[in-house]
Amino acid sequence: MSDRPYHHGDLRRAILAAALDVIATDGPTGLSLRDLARRAGVSHAAPAHHFRDRTGLLTAIAAEGHGLLATALAEATDLRDAGVRYVRFAREHPAHFQVMFAPELLRADDLELTTARALSAAALTDAIATSAPTGGGTNGADGSDARLARIAAWSLAHGFATLLLGHNLDRLLGDDDPEEVLRALPMVLFPSA
Incomplete structure (x- = not known):
């Protein structure tokens, strides 16, 4: 442990940020919680006070992510925009x-x-509901x-975002903007819709 005095304004946030980088x-x-503690300059036991263990830390990251995604999707103007916002979030x-x-x-x-x-x-469901066609639906x-x-x-x-993050679409997309390609996909898949 270093000779620095222990003082951390927001250890929980610092551990989360370091974990996201890793x-x-x-x-x-x-x-590793031990590595994250070292990066934050605190004792190896300090992260456990906030997250208990590695699973607790990953769960906190997932919860934060779902909250950020919900916020992004809530601002969508229609279903295509929700898809673009989903990919942008990823x-x-x-x-x-x-x-x-x-x-x-x-x-x-x-x-x-x-x-x-x-x-x-709920944010995804709302985007779908606001984009549903009226009058001719066969909703059971x-x-x-x-x-x-x-x-x-x-x-x-999700599939588009996963392929994009894995660089599996790099050659196919070339210089095209991924968001514009995603916006066009439904028209390509369902040209008569």
């Missing part, structure tokens, strides 16, 4: 994105996480059309 470069498997917060959808790394019953997940799911009593629309919208945006 995840962005090494992935979630490269994360590009701007790649470490959050990696952790948010890795349930094996998280405490599924964590209240902060379940609340944040519900908010991001069980809400099956809405459920299928949510699955389709999420699959398209």
Whole structure:
């Protein structure tokens, strides 16, 4: 331990920020509370006061990510805009994105996480509802059309974001703006719609 006196204005935020840096470069498997404590200049036990363990830290990152995603989606003007905002979120917060959808790394019953997940799911559902065609829908009593629309919208945006972050689309996109390509995909897939 260094000779520096212990004083940290917001250790929780500092540990989260350091963890996001590690995840962005090494992935979630490269994360160690001991290493994060060293980076923050605190004792190796200090992060456990805020996160208990590595799973607690990853759960906090996922909860924060879902909250940020919910905020981004809530500002969407329509379903295409929601998809673009989803992909933009993934590009701007790649470490959050990696952790948010890795349930094996998280405490599924964590209240902060379940609340944040519900908010991001509701924001996506709202974007779908505001974009649903009126008059001719065949929405069953069980809400099956809405459920299928949510699955389709999420699959398209999430798949595109995942491929983009993994650099799997680099050659196909070339110099095209990924957001504009995503906006055009529904018209390519469903030209008569």
